[in-house]
Amino acid sequence: xxxxxxxxxxxxxxxxxxxxxxxxxxxxxxxxxxxxxxxxxxxxxxxxxxxxxxxxxxxxxxxxxxxxxxxxxxxxxxxxxxxxxxxxxxxxxxxxxxxxxxxxxxxxxxxxxxxxxxxxxxxxxxxxxxxxxxxxxxxxxxxxxxxxxxxxxxxxxxxxxxxxxxxxxxxxxxxxxxxxxxxxxxxxxxxxxxxxxxxxxxxxxxxxxxxxxxxxxxxxxxxxxxxxxxxxxxxxxxxxxxxxxxxxxxxxxxxxxxxxxxxxxxxxxxxxxxxxxxxxxxxxxxxxxxxxxxxxxxxxxxxxxxxxxxxxxxxxxxxxxxxxxxxxxxxxxxxxxxxxxxxxxxxxxxxxxxxxxxxxxxxxxxxxxxxx
Amino acid sequence: xxxxxxxxxxxxxxxxxxxxxxxxxxxxxxxxxxxxxxxxxxxxxxxxxxxxxxxxxxxxxxxxxxxxxxxxxxxxxxxxxxxxxxxxxxxxxxxxxxxxxxxxxx
Amino acid sequence: xxxxxxxxxxxxxxxxxxxxxxxxxxxxxxxxxxxxxxxxxxxxxxxxxxxxxxxxxxxxxxxxxxxxxxxxxxxxxxxxxxxxxxxxxxxxxxxxxxxxxxxxxxxxxxxxxxxxxxxxxxxxxxxxxxxxxxxxxxxxxxxxxxxxxxxxxxxxxxxxxxxxxxxxxxxxxxxxxxxxxxxxxxxxxxxxxxxxxxxxxxxxxxxxxxxxxxxxxxxxxxxxxxxxxxxxxxxxxxxxxxxxxxxxxxxxxxxxxxxxxxxxxxxxxxxxxxxxxxxxxx
Numbered sequence: 001x002x003x004x005x006x007x008x009x010x011x012x013x014x015x016x017x018x019x020x021x022x023x024x025x026x027x028x029x030x031x032x033x034x035x036x037x038x039x040x041x042x043x044x045x046x047x048x049x050x051x052x053x054x055x056x057x058x059x060x061x062x063x064x065x066x067x068x069x070x071x072x073x074x075x076x077x078x079x080x081x082x083x084x085x086x087x088x089x090x091x092x093x094x095x096x097x098x099x100x101x102x103x104x105x106x107x108x109x110x111x112x113x114x115x116x117x118x119x120x121x122x123x124x125x126x127x128x129x130x131x132x133x134x135x136x137x138x139x140x141x142x143x144x145x146x147x148x149x150x151x152x153x154x155x156x157x158x159x160x161x162x163x164x165x166x167x168x169x170x171x172x173x174x175x176x177x178x179x180x181x182x183x184x185x186x187x188x189x190x191x192x193x194x195x196x197x198x199x200x201x202x203x204x205x206x207x208x209x210x211x212x213x214x215x216x217x218x219x220x221x222x223x224x225x226x227x228x229x230x231x232x233x234x235x236x237x238x239x240x241x242x243x244x245x246x247x248x249x250x251x252x253x254x255x256x257x258x259x260x261x262x263x264x265x266x267x268x269x270x271x272x273x274x275x276x277x278x279x280x281x282x283x284x285x286x287x288x289x290x291x292x293x294x295x296x297x298x299x300x301x302x303x304x305x306x307x308x309x310x311x312x313x314x315x316x317x318x319x320x321x322x323x324x325x326x327x328x329x330x331x332x333x334x335x336x337x338x339x340x341x342x343x344x345x346x347x348x349x350x351x352x353x354x355x356x357x358x359x360x361x362x363x364x365x366x367x368x369x370x371x372x
Numbered sequence: 373x374x375x376x377x378x379x380x381x382x383x384x385x386x387x388x389x390x391x392x393x394x395x396x397x398x399x400x401x402x403x404x405x406x407x408x409x410x411x412x413x414x415x416x417x418x419x420x421x422x423x424x425x426x427x428x429x430x431x432x433x434x435x436x437x438x439x440x441x442x443x444x445x446x447x448x449x450x451x452x453x454x455x456x457x458x459x460x461x462x463x464x465x466x467x468x469x470x471x472x473x474x475x476x477x478x
Numbered sequence: 479x480x481x482x483x484x485x486x487x488x489x490x491x492x493x494x495x496x497x498x499x500x501x502x503x504x505x506x507x508x509x510x511x512x513x514x515x516x517x518x519x520x521x522x523x524x525x526x527x528x529x530x531x532x533x534x535x536x537x538x539x540x541x542x543x544x545x546x547x548x549x550x551x552x553x554x555x556x557x558x559x560x561x562x563x564x565x566x567x568x569x570x571x572x573x574x575x576x577x578x579x580x581x582x583x584x585x586x587x588x589x590x591x592x593x594x595x596x597x598x599x600x601x602x603x604x605x606x607x608x609x610x611x612x613x614x615x616x617x618x619x620x621x622x623x624x625x626x627x628x629x630x631x632x633x634x635x636x637x638x639x640x641x642x643x644x645x646x647x648x649x650x651x652x653x654x655x656x657x658x659x660x661x662x663x664x665x666x667x668x669x670x671x672x673x674x675x676x677x678x679x680x681x682x683x684x685x686x687x688x689x690x691x692x693x694x695x696x697x698x699x700x701x702x703x704x705x706x707x708x709x710x711x712x713x714x715x716x717x718x719x720x721x722x723x724x725x726x727x728x729x730x731x732x733x734x735x736x737x738x739x740x741x742x743x744x745x746x747x748x749x750x751x752x753x754x755x756x757x758x759x760x
Contacts, residue, residue, distance in 0.1 A: 175645055440708045
């Protein structure tokens with residue numbers, strides 16, 4: 001039996017910062033992660049992060065990861081790796097440790113920081129070896145230091161597609177182009193500018209129509225792309241065949257919400273934030289008392305917002321256990337929410353700010369109805 | 373072998389103890405601690421299994437243990453996600469056909 | 479145009495507060511901040527030792543350069559996470575000088591001849607590396623100062639070292655195939671798999687929806703899409719979209735697939751054994 005105040009599921013940016021914040025205030029915190037290494041997707045982020053310099057902007061993602069790990073270690077947080085959380089039940093949280101031991105934990109609070117998974121894109125040939133998620137590419141080239149292919153077509157020009165394209169170039173691979181279905185680049189202009197000046201064309205209003213196999217069907221040999229009309233249909237005669245051995249897919253992420261679903265949390269929908277999302281209040285608590293969400297599972301955003309949401313959930317969970325005096329806790333939460341508001345401004349952030357606000361409002365309405 | 377041996381941000385590839393794995397009968401060198409799939413990609417092996425119905429080759433897709441595209445039979449155990457399972461010295465790895473079969477465990 | 483093509487045109491740059499102005503450029507070496515979108519980011523402001531860069535109270539403000547305070551020292555170049563700051567010197571009689579961030583291998587050496595590229599990656603001519611800094615404070619972003627042909631100081635924004643082509647667009651592009659038809663893919667789009675694990679095709683899923691399976695769970699029961707090893711993580715969203723398309727409803731109205739524990743594949747023996755199994759007894 002594991003005795004802990006707060007169980008954090010997921011050792012990525014949100015989970016680790018939640019753990020650090022709660023532990024700093026004297027809560028006993030256990031973090032579980034199904035992987036053998038902590039950090040979530042942070043260790044494959046080798047670029048310098050945007051954001052406020054007060055919150056580690058300008059620092060490379062993996063360096064933030066090392067700093068967070070040192071922090072949770074020095075604060076006495078227990079990090080259990082290779083530990084799968086398979087369900088949240090009335091009698092406790094089910095864990096399988098190292099694929100062998102089935103353990104039931106009864107934490108007083110739970111923070112779900114399970115992240116998101118990549119959306120697939122279906123087109124003829126998409127199951128061929130060589131059609132891969134952009135995240136998979138990033139893991140292989142930056143963490144494991146092996147190339148996934150030599151010539152790559154990137155599908156999707158959001159920040160993930162642009163950043164991974166740049167990192168492919170840095171790793172020594174060639175990027176033959178980036179296709180984007182919309183008429184404009186999805187991610188930050190500065191990320192686009194980096195790959196453009198290296199010579200990578202960005203095909204806006206284009207899509208990949210098929211992946212062509214090699215002779216024995218064991219690998220991608222080429223990608224066919226085509227221009228899209230206003231109805232997003234490929235225009236015949238505009239096809240281009242590009243010699244590539246890899247097609248990387250970066251068309252958005254979906255929050256990994258299974259555990260919140262099983263725990264009985266109520267959901268809402270936000271296309272902008274990745275789909276079905278657990279309803280939560282401004283402390284990031286779901287409709288299940290004591291169950292918090294932080295990071296991409298509460299709506300897909302950036303690593304920088306995940307770090308701040310983790311802190312918020314950590315403070316809120318610790319405060320609800322009486323670990324932080326109320327006035328101090330409110331002050332801290334206010335400060336973190338302000339920083340989150342900062343991160344959600346501008347042409348890229350405004351819409352996310354509104355979407356997050358709608359979730360909190362819906363939650364408040366629901367609570368109002370209950371108490372009425 | 374294909375490795376990203378030097379990198380502008382990450383620097384030279386750190387030293388790692390070498391281990392040996394057997395893949396479809398062939399002995400291959402790998403770096404201790406790396407996932408099976410990374411070792412296979414370094415050796416240019418991109419097919420991890422053959423799908424059950426259409427007999428189509430499959431391989432890496434998500435790279436973080438969620439899609440099961442890269443499962444193989446490892447030491448007789450089928451459906452091992454090679455992107456998140458580290459290599460161990462002496463591991464016997466086989467390209468999996470369909471859902472695979474339980475083999476003789478070592 | 480930045481939004482459409484991924485790079486800034488000169489006219490766009492001239493309108494942003496990071497542009498030091500033609501007059502300043504004509505008489506001094508100065509930084510140019512090619513940051514044209516209001517993104518939440520402010521490290522450049524603190525990077526300047528002379529206070530020449532201002533973001534201000536809103537973190538999304540575009541950074542402004544004060545050309546009088548700027549000495550062209552280049553400290554800011556490696557501090558911009560977007561690698562969007564350059565220092566340019568247009569005052570030399572026989573060449574211009576551009577200082578830029580560089581995060582590729584091989585690193586050039588001082589004195590080396592390099593190819594000069596513009597913001598689109600098009601080759602403009604050759605230049606000579608004057609200086610390269612790999613100071614620790616730059617955190618692995620090299621800062622390279624290049625003498626470029628006179629008149630190209632506002633154009634050159636990248637270099638190619640030892641002829642290494644970074645992108646690969648130049649070869650291998652085949653333009654429209656025969657008779658303007660889409661080239662035949664390996665399979666008919668209807669036979670395209672939606673569920674990778676159980677190998678369920680688009681056609682089978684559409685048929686199921688038309689026969690009344692209008693939730694992800696119902697499609698799963700009828701076709702097995704989502705019943706495989708990945709438990710629907712790959713196909714769930716696509717199935718929702720197909721249902722929405724078939725019904726002519728927004729995708730938000732399609733409820734998510736229900737989930738049951740365990741949410742990850744776990745061998746049944748684990749549950750049979752419970753907590754008492756010693757670690758080494760597999």
